Amino acid sequence: MDEKRMTNKYFTDRQSDFESSARSYPRKFPFALKKAKGSWVEDVEGNRYLDFLCGAGTLALGHNDDQVNRAMIDLIESGAPLHTLDLTTPVKDRFVQTILDNLPGHLKDDAKIQFCSPSGTDATDAAIKLCKTATGRSTVIAFSGGYHGMGHGALALTGNLNAKNHVANLMSGVQFMPYPNSYRCPFGLGGEAGVDACSAYFERMLKDPESGVTKPAAVIIEPIQGEGGVIPAPVKFLQTIRRVTSELDIPMICDEIQCGMGRSGRLFAFEYADIVPDVILASKAIGGSQPMAVVIYDRKLDKWTAGAHAGTFRGNQLAMAAGTVVLERVTKKDFLDDVVRKGEYMKKAFEQLKDEVSIIADVRGKGLMLGVEFIDPNGAKDSMGRPVPSGEIAARVQHMCFENRLVMEKGGRDGSVMRCLCALNVTMEEIDTMLSIFAKVVRQIDADVTSR
Numbered sequence: 001m002d003e004k005r006m007t008n009k010y011f012t013d014r015q016s017d018f019e020s021s022a023r024s025y026p027r028k029f030p031f032a033l034k035k036a037k038g039s040w041v042e043d044v045e046g047n048r049y050l051d052f053l054c055g056a057g058t059l060a061l062g063h064n065d066d067q068v069n070r071a072m073i074d075l076i077e078s079g080a081p082l083h084t085l086d087l088t089t090p091v092k093d094r095f096v097q098t099i100l101d102n103l104p105g106h107l108k109d110d111a112k113i114q115f116c117s118p119s120g121t122d123a124t125d126a127a128i129k130l131c132k133t134a135t136g137r138s139t140v141i142a143f144s145g146g147y148h149g150m151g152h153g154a155l156a157l158t159g160n161l162n163a164k165n166h167v168a169n170l171m172s173g174v175q176f177m178p179y180p181n182s183y184r185c186p187f188g189l190g191g192e193a194g195v196d197a198c199s200a201y202f203e204r205m206l207k208d209p210e211s212g213v214t215k216p217a218a219v220i221i222e223p224i225q226g227e228g229g230v231i232p233a234p235v236k237f238l239q240t241i242r243r244v245t246s247e248l249d250i251p252m253i254c255d256e257i258q259c260g261m262g263r264s265g266r267l268f269a270f271e272y273a274d275i276v277p278d279v280i281l282a283s284k285a286i287g288g289s290q291p292m293a294v295v296i297y298d299r300k301l302d303k304w305t306a307g308a309h310a311g312t313f314r315g316n317q318l319a320m321a322a323g324t325v326v327l328e329r330v331t332k333k334d335f336l337d338d339v340v341r342k343g344e345y346m347k348k349a350f351e352q353l354k355d356e357v358s359i360i361a362d363v364r365g366k367g368l369m370l371g372v373e374f375i376d377p378n379g380a381k382d383s384m385g386r387p388v389p390s391g392e393i394a395a396r397v398q399h400m401c402f403e404n405r406l407v408m409e410k411g412g413r414d415g416s417v418m419r420c421l422c423a424l425n426v427t428m429e430e431i432d433t434m435l436s437i438f439a440k441v442v443r444q445i446d447a448d449v450t451s452r
Contacts, residue, residue: 006044008032028409029402036063039423039430041407049405052422052434056409057226057258057369060285060326062423067329068288071321084315086115095320098327099296102267105276112299117311118291118319120257120283121149124220126309127279127295128153128171131218131251133308134301139173139216141206144186145228145413146179148220148255148281157220159228175213177202179225180237183362183373184413188384199240206244218251218279223269224259229412230364230371230419232264238273245278251301253279257293258369261285262330262424265340265367272366285330288322330424339424342431343367346420349435357446359393361386370420373412378452389416393445400441406434 011032015023031043039062041051054062061068076082080091096113103111114130116122128140142148142157149155155164156171164170178186178198185194187201205211219241225231245252254277259269261282266272268280278301283293291313329335347363350372354360358377365371374394375387382388391414398418401408411417422434 008043008045011044028398029407038062038064039426047405049402049407050430050434050437052406052408052420054421054423055289056284057263057421058284058287059289060261060263060330060424061288062425063289065289065325065425068322068325071288071325072290072318075317075321080317082317083313084317085312086310086314089317091317091320091324092315095324095327098324099294102327102331103280103296104268104271107276107280107296107298110299111296112302114295114297114309115311115314116293116295116309118283118287118293118313118316119149120255120281120293121151121154122311123257123281123283123293123295124148124154124157124255125151127220127253127281127297128157128218129309130295130297130301130304131253131279134303135217135249135251137215137217139175139214141175141177141213141216141219143179143221143225144176145181145225145231146220146222146255147225147227148222149257175216177205179221179228179231180234181229181231183364184382184386184389185384190384195234195236199237202237203240203244206248206250215248216250218253219245220253220255222255222259223272224264224366224369226258226369226419227411229373229417230369232269232364232366233273235273238270238275242273242275242277251278251298253277253281255281257281257283258421259366261326262336262339263367263369263421265336265343267331267336269366269369285326286323287316287319288324288326290316290319290322292316292319292323335424339367342426342428343370345428346370346431346435349439353439353442357442359390359442359446359449361389365420368420368422368424368426371412371417373417375416376449378449389413391415393449394418396445397438397441400445401437404437404441406437408438 008031012030034044035042042048116126145159148157153171156174180195180198187197205213254270256268278298280296350363361375362373374390376390380388394410394416411419
């Protein structure tokens, strides 16, 4: 190609011309990527960026990890089949056994696995089909702020209204319930009182014969809401859901698609509550950078008949080979302890920055899944007297970070939360570089906002 054409604008203009209006990331990050390694990406103009998005959490070990790549290269060079539908292979057998060996509690011996089309949204749809088939019931309980995918069924379970308002006739029978948020409590209480209220509301709605809420086929929850703004579910809340669903024989689905695979400092984020759900959804990082989605579930639910759920690309052997490497690495205690240590270091730095400025409202998360919520201190107040979330300020932070060669994504109410989804093996030097850029940008914007 003509060197004069090797510019970001050349490629992004072409992309804008021939890709759909649904594209999202190119609008925030107008560059064309050429190379990537570890926590760094390079565009076609030779600019290097620190990547704290990493495929929305997909790249647990960063870009082009040597061991992950070696596993895929060896598989290709071996002549093994790369596309197998749901036929078994030695590569698949090892991948499944690695998953089973690392499951908590009774699931280690009682689990079954369904391979799905290679995205998290299909894992969600498969799990709902599974639970409806097993229970004979038709409704599902989800939680405000949850994100379970963009497919027609998964979208019905997702809280974000912006994605749903223009799509008619989504899956019916979805009942939303409040999810605890200490800073923006749905009951206007906050703290432990808010957790207690959410827990009591959940239990009473399911046990009250006059609640109007029929017994569902499943309850689905993210142990840490991701797109909803990086909100960890309190231990008491998760334990309440597990106890109540067990008492009423309702399958509990934990969506670990983003918060799983070591990101929280545990293999699965629900492990912080010392519970074992009936169904686990896993995608993103479980494929070792390649497309993969699986539903892991208690065999008591396995009431499907042959072909009840399928997917042409559910036999991705490259993802299984790469995913085995990731699982073997991220399940090591030293690795998970390091995730916790790095996360605490970053969270402390964010909290110190929060104390210095007026535009940060809250810092939250676990491990290397962290969120910083932005507000306009001069803006409107909510019912608790707190400034409402500011997506405008968060967008300015994101844009200026990108100008300073740092890639981070937004989420949460009104897009007001800047999120950390870096590689789990990110170095301390890279963390310090990110914190330096982020703090510089936030201080600049804070000075502008407070001077109005």
